[in-house]
Amino acid sequence: MANGSDIIFPAEDALNPAVSDLKTAHPSLGITKLFAQLKIDHPDWTVSEKRFRKALQSVAGSTTVSNGTPASSNGDASSSTLESVLIADTGMDPSIDIASIAPKVKVKMFSGGKGKGLVAKERLQQGEVLWQEEPWIVTADPELYPFLASKRMCSQCFTLFPQADPPLSVSCSFCDTAHFCTRLCYSKARSKTAAHHDLLCPGQNPDVVNLLTFIHQKRARSIDAVARIIARWRGERDWGDKTKADEIEHRVWKGMARVSQRKKEMERKEWEFVGEMRIHEWKLVHIIICNVLNPQPTDENYKKFQRLLIAKHPRKMKPPPLTDAEVDRWFSFESFLQLYGLVGLNQEDSGGLYALHAHLNHSCEPNIQVRNMPKSFVPPAPSELPCDLPPPIQAGNRGTNKLTMIARRTIHPGDELLISYVNIAKSREDRRNDLREDYGFWCYCPRCVREKKEEDKVAAASSMSSIQKDEANP
Numbered sequence: 187m188a189n190g191s192d193i194i195f196p197a198e199d200a201l202n203p204a205v206s207d208l209k210t211a212h213p214s215l216g217i218t219k220l221f222a223q224l225k226i227d228h229p230d231w232t233v234s235e236k237r238f239r240k241a242l243q244s245v246a247g248s249t250t251v252s253n254g255t256p257a258s259s260n261g262d263a264s265s266s267t268l269e270s271v272l273i274a275d276t277g278m279d280p281s282i283d284i285a286s287i288a289p290k291v292k293v294k295m296f297s298g299g300k301g302k303g304l305v306a307k308e309r310l311q312q313g314e315v316l317w318q319e320e321p322w323i324v325t326a327d328p329e330l331y332p333f334l335a336s337k338r339m340c341s342q343c344f345t346l347f348p349q350a351d352p353p354l355s356v357s358c359s360f361c362d363t364a365h366f367c368t369r370l371c372y373s374k375a376r377s378k379t380a381a382h383h384d385l386l387c388p389g390q391n392p393d394v395v396n397l398l399t400f401i402h403q404k405r406a407r408s409i410d411a412v413a414r415i416i417a418r419w420r421g422e423r424d425w426g427d428k429t430k431a432d433e434i435e436h437r438v439w440k441g442m443a444r445v446s447q448r449k450k451e452m453e454r455k456e457w458e459f460v461g462e463m464r465i466h467e468w469k470l471v472h473i474i475i476c477n478v479l480n481p482q483p484t485d486e487n488y489k490k491f492q493r494l495l496i497a498k499h500p501r502k503m504k505p506p507p508l509t510d511a512e513v514d515r516w517f518s519f520e521s522f523l524q525l526y527g528l529v530g531l532n533q534e535d536s537g538g539l540y541a542l543h544a545h546l547n548h549s550c551e552p553n554i555q556v557r558n559m560p561k562s563f564v565p566p567a568p569s570e571l572p573c574d575l576p577p578p579i580q581a582g583n584r585g586t587n588k589l590t591m592i593a594r595r596t597i598h599p600g601d602e603l604l605i606s607y608v609n610i611a612k613s614r615e616d617r618r619n620d621l622r623e624d625y626g627f628w629c630y631c632p633r634c635v636r637e638k639k640e641e642d643k644v645a646a647a648s649s650m651s652s653i654q655k656d657e658a659n660p
């Protein structure tokens with residue numbers, strides 16, 4: 187047994203600075219490893235893990251304040267705090283031709299801060315396909331990276347090939363990281379969806395390798411999307427169509443729900459422990475993105491990047507340099523956090539961003555089902571309606587990244603079209619927490635309200651019965 191004098195219970199003014207130093211020295215270590223390191227550095231100290239965590243919390247808290255970032259009330263923030271987190275600047279997106287994409291649907295601005303949504307113009311029947319939509323940004327599922335690397339999947343539509351490098355497929359002319367089932371997919375990938383944008387092709391823009399390495403190592407699908415959004419805008423601006431560049435700018439900064447990723451993550455309980463690390467990581471990837479898509483004259487990549495811009499220009503001219511406002515809007519750290527948050531709010535499970543689909547609001551009892559149907563899917567003819575919803579996709583028959591919006595039941599003219607952002611099989615509590623954490627709002631849909639009333643009734647009944655029991659057995 188240790189001699190009593192060997193054991194030291196460090197006071198707070200000794201422990202806290204030690205924990206602070208430890209965190210500064212090992213910014214990437216997790217709590218368990220940091221705790222182990224503390225024991226190594228101070229073998230004579232006796233500190234419980236609980237106490238260590240507390241010290242870590244107070245250290246992290248003071249760092250946040252000293253950085254000038256507003257401290258967040260984690261865990262029990264009021265709904266008003268959370269709702270103010272969302273900059274749901276949901277103006278209209280004039281670049282979408284709704285009448286031709288979805289003739290039975292129109293955009294409506296709702297009052298009371300709800301923003302825009304979609305409503306039915308006509309009666310819709312169960313099983314009816316309202317519209318199908320191709321993404322304007324696509325990203326590959328990290329699980330499928332090995333298929334991309336071995337030339338067994340199309341980098342644009344993600345169709346799996348029956349064999350590696352099949353006869354009709356084409357590879358990128360500049361690099362060996364992208365393969366396509368057809369020429370059409372290759373051209374879509376370069377311009378329409380940025381699945382393999384020229385600015386993000388490592389054969390044309392060498393620094394892309396660093397970005398791809400980061401994305402693949404961290405399986406950072408959202409970062410992938412952020413880079414593709416910026417590349418699409420920059421490509422249209424520098425050698426494409428000025429109107430399209432303006433459209434993308436409008437869609438991103440005025441047409442889509444947005445939130446700063448920092449504000450969003452600060453609401454999470456673990457922020458106090460991981461916040462500093464997250465910011466460090468974001469700063470790193472922000473620098474990588476800037477080096478790739480807006481290198482400065484002092485950067486190694488600068489000359490090659492300028493040559494690429496000139497080569498892409500229709501008259502082989504050097505495009506005008508970015509204005510300060512453009513740099514601020516697309517390449518500042520704050521904009522990076524906004525784009526990152528925007529992707530989190532708007533990216534579909536298939537990894538795509540969709541212009542019209544992004545207008546759909548949430549309900550825990552949705553009247554619209556969103557599906558990625560296989561290429562062979564044919565929407566039911568009017569004479570076949572109403573009909574059952576299509577069965578789940580069979581194994582081996584993967585869906586494309588085209589979205590299909592299907593009516594789950596009869597929808598009347600003027601009814602809002604609603605999808606679910608979360609798994610509707612989950613409990614009310616879980617759905618609400620998921621929505622709060624990932625989308626920044628508390629759900630007050632009719633189902634949530636109804637289930638809350640039922641829960642309250644059950645709670646009231648059980649407390650009543652316990653009171654009665656107490657009275658019966660005084």
Ligand SMILES: [Zn+2]
Pocket residue numbers: 340341342343344345366367368371
């Ligand atoms: Zn394809």
Ligand SMILES: [Zn+2]
Pocket residue numbers: 358359360361362363364382387388389390
């Ligand atoms: Zn390429």
Ligand SMILES: [Zn+2]
Pocket residue numbers: 549550551617629630631632633634
């Ligand atoms: Zn709900």
